[in-house]
Amino acid sequence: DAKTTQPNSMESNEEEPVHLPCNHSTISGTDYIHWYRQLPSQGPEYVIHGLTSNVNNRMASLAIAEDRKSSTLILHRATLRDAAVYYCILRDMSFGNEKLTFGTGTRLTIIP
């Protein structure tokens, strides 16, 4: 599986936008970019995914660089409930591979 690089930790003020970066310079053409997050004492939960185009859903937006070597998860208005570890994961779906390979993620702290 291709590797991703994320900052270990980030802080943001409540009610402000948050931009979580992810570098994936060795991404292949069939890799989907997935984001999951893990709230304290809970299992991970799906946030968003994309292949080439930017994506929006009720939780967040995903901005993908034109060369696909990096992406940014955008939380438009952070709340205290968004404090979690955010994982950026590449999944090669060319052979129906469904495995998620988690790194250590970015621990997001929200400051009231």
Added chain:
Amino acid sequence: EAGVAQSPRYKIIEKRQSVAFWCNPISGHATLYWYQQILGQGPKLLIQFQNNGVVDDSQLPKDRFSAERLKGVDSTLKIQPAKLEDSAVYLCASSFILAGEMVDEQFFGPGTRLTVL
């Protein structure tokens, strides 16, 4: 819709003892996963089932870990005998892949926190 259920939520055992974890996936989800999450790390896949068949168990320590998914629904993960380094959270997840749909979302349970003394 009910989520992925796991039990117990917490378990404390001594090394060399045996332990079993149970998972009930979301109804209709054909794929079931067991992950191990050591403190400070991301989850690591141990085994993946499609219905009651094993798809991937390449990272399962087969000398001490075993898993089964009888009838393609519930699953049990067992450790026998446990070692100190098995202390971790064991997460179960399930997913539903639509025909022709290449990307699926995994739904995780709350996990079982195992402490081996």
